[in-house]
Amino acid sequence: MALEHLTHDQLARVFTAAALVFLGVLQIAAPSCFWGMSMYFKGTRAAFSPEQRERLARVLTARERAEGNTDAYLRFVGILTIVMAPLALIPTVPFVLPYSLSCVGMAAAILISYLHFRRATERRVAPLVRRSVWASLPPLAVAATGVCLVGAGLFAAYPQFRAGVLTVIVAAIVLLAVAWRVATAPAILFGDDSQLEYLVDEHVRFSRATNLLSLVCAPPTVLVALAWATLPPTAHFFNVVMLTVAAAFVVVIAMSLNPIRKRIRLA
Amino acid sequence: MNGSFLVVDDTSESPPYRQIVEQIRAAIERGELQPEMPLSPVRQLAGDLGVAPNTVARAYAELQTEGWLVGDGRRGTRVASQIPRQDRHARARSLGESVDRFLASLQNRGFTKDEIDAALREAQT
Numbered sequence: 001m002a003l004e005h006l007t008h009d010q011l012a013r014v015f016t017a018a019a020l021v022f023l024g025v026l027q028i029a030a031p032s033c034f035w036g037m038s039m040y041f042k043g044t045r046a047a048f049s050p051e052q053r054e055r056l057a058r059v060l061t062a063r064e065r066a067e068g069n070t071d072a073y074l075r076f077v078g079i080l081t082i083v084m085a086p087l088a089l090i091p092t093v094p095f096v097l098p099y100s101l102s103c104v105g106m107a108a109a110i111l112i113s114y115l116h117f118r119r120a121t122e123r124r125v126a127p128l129v130r131r132s133v134w135a136s137l138p139p140l141a142v143a144a145t146g147v148c149l150v151g152a153g154l155f156a157a158y159p160q161f162r163a164g165v166l167t168v169i170v171a172a173i174v175l176l177a178v179a180w181r182v183a184t185a186p187a188i189l190f191g192d193d194s195q196l197e198y199l200v201d202e203h204v205r206f207s208r209a210t211n212l213l214s215l216v217c218a219p220p221t222v223l224v225a226l227a228w229a230t231l232p233p234t235a236h237f238f239n240v241v242m243l244t245v246a247a248a249f250v251v252v253i254a255m256s257l258n259p260i261r262k263r264i265r266l267a
Numbered sequence: 268m269n270g271s272f273l274v275v276d277d278t279s280e281s282p283p284y285r286q287i288v289e290q291i292r293a294a295i296e297r298g299e300l301q302p303e304m305p306l307s308p309v310r311q312l313a314g315d316l317g318v319a320p321n322t323v324a325r326a327y328a329e330l331q332t333e334g335w336l337v338g339d340g341r342r343g344t345r346v347a348s349q350i351p352r353q354d355r356h357a358r359a360r361s362l363g364e365s366v367d368r369f370l371a372s373l374q375n376r377g378f379t380k381d382e383i384d385a386a387l388r389e390a391q392t
Contacts, residue, residue: 126315128271128294130305130343186314194272 008230009095009160013088016095016226020085020102027078027106031071034106037064040207040259041200047263055193059200062190068116073109080105094164095226100171100219107178107212114185125191127198135202136183136209141255144248145176145213151245152220155238161227168219179212199264210256214249221249271299275316280372283318287326292361295335295350302348306336309344333361 006014027034037060045053064070084098149172156165182205189197228235228242271294275283294300306312309327313320327344330336338344373383 124275124277124316124318126273126275126307126312128273128291128300128306128312130307131311186311186317188315189272191272191274198272 009091012226012229013091013095016088016099016222017085020081020088020098023102024078024080024082024085027081028075031074031078034074037067037204037207040203041264043261043263044203048266052266055196056200059193059196062192063117063197063200063204066117066188066190067113070109070113073112074106077102077105077109094167096164096219096223097167099222100167103215103219104171104174107175107215110208110212111178111181114182117188118186125189125194125197127187127189127194131187131202133180133183136205137179137213138210138255141210141213141252144251144255145216147248148217148220148224148245148252151241151248152223154241155224155227158227158231161223164223164227168223171219172216175212175216179209179216182212183209196266199266203259203262203264207256207259210252210259214252214256217249217252221245273312273316275318280375281368283316284322284326284329285368287312287316287323288329289365291326291330292333292335295346300346302346302350304346305342306344306346 032039041056041060045056048056081098081102084101087093087098088095149169152165152168155161185205187198187201189201191197224242224245228238231238273287273290275286279286281289291300291306300306306327307315309320309323313323316323327336327338331338331344334347335350336344337347370383374380378386
């Protein structure tokens with residue numbers, strides 16, 4: 001088989017390119033998997049009465065309409081992801097660069113939808129409660145994100161990974177800025193069903209902010225996994241780093257998926 | 268969240284800061300905002316309402332002067348523990364101010380005193 005003759009680096013590049021094409025196709029074919037607001041209310045819907053479910057559907061429909069054609073934004077990111085896949089095969093390009101750019105593209109799509117949403121509201125309704133940014137960016141998830149980044153940074157000890165480390169750090173800074181922007185964005189309510197709109201806003205904000213944290217963690221985790229595979233088995237320290245980064249990534253993913261299960265409660 | 272929301276209406280004759288003052292005062296009087304309850308920071312509320320931070324700061328300052336809110340740098344702005352609702356004079360003054368503003372708003376729209384009196388009497392029957 002042709003793959004047997006490839007070096008570790010070449011294998012990593014082939015794997016990355018194939019994964020990017022798969023990701024791009026998925027982003028084009030099923031954008032709601034990455035994005036859809038409705039999926040974050042599965043647990044809530046199950047606990048609601050038929051009347052409350054109807055209210056929730058109305059609020060979500062109004063919000064989705066106000067956010068614009070988010071599926072189109074993500075399909076555009078999917079096309080970019082596929083177009084960038086061959087970049088991963090070029091030996092002089094860090095293999096995490098196209099994936100990092102794809103993650104930044106997804107974050108940009110989230111930000112664009114928020115800005116679109118903000119312009120879509122004419123009435124100005126505000127809750128009188130104090131919000132904490134840490135309610136949307138849980139400290140444990142932020143700490144785990146930090147672990148992923150520090151873990152990836154340690155691979156800069158090897159000259160062949162330095163460009164890759166620099167790429168993921170730059171992408172992470174951009175993604176963190178977007179996550180912070182989403183976590184601190186104003187609550188945007190239409191005033192038709194303010195209480196439920198506020199609860200939905202909080203739930204969506206948490207979901208999007210923690211999703212962005214998982215996007216921050218993804219490129220460093222890919223870098224660490226593929227770089228670690230090329231190291232000799234005697235690099236014990238990096239075995240520990242690899243395991244720690246993987247564990248931190250799992251924590252962030254678990255927290256970003258938690259809103260699907262978590263229910264919102266109406267007073 | 269117990270349903271305390273502010274609405275700023277651009278089409279209202281009342282300036283945004285006045286709308287904020289009246290709605291917070293009404294929410295305290297209705298008991299929706301309890302004593303010692305912390306309120307949104309100025310910047311957060313201004314962002315949510317799409318108004319300048321100075322507008323919210325002015326409203327909070329007026330409510331602090333009237334004794335509805337208290338503020339200290341570290342703990343932010345909170346509902347006062349002893350609110351003027353329990354003070355008969357302050358309550359009467361607040362009602363008088365609201366009636367004056369209401370009447371002035373109707374007169375600005377061209378309604379005569381007799382028309383307003385008639386409408387008020389009809390509304391109460």
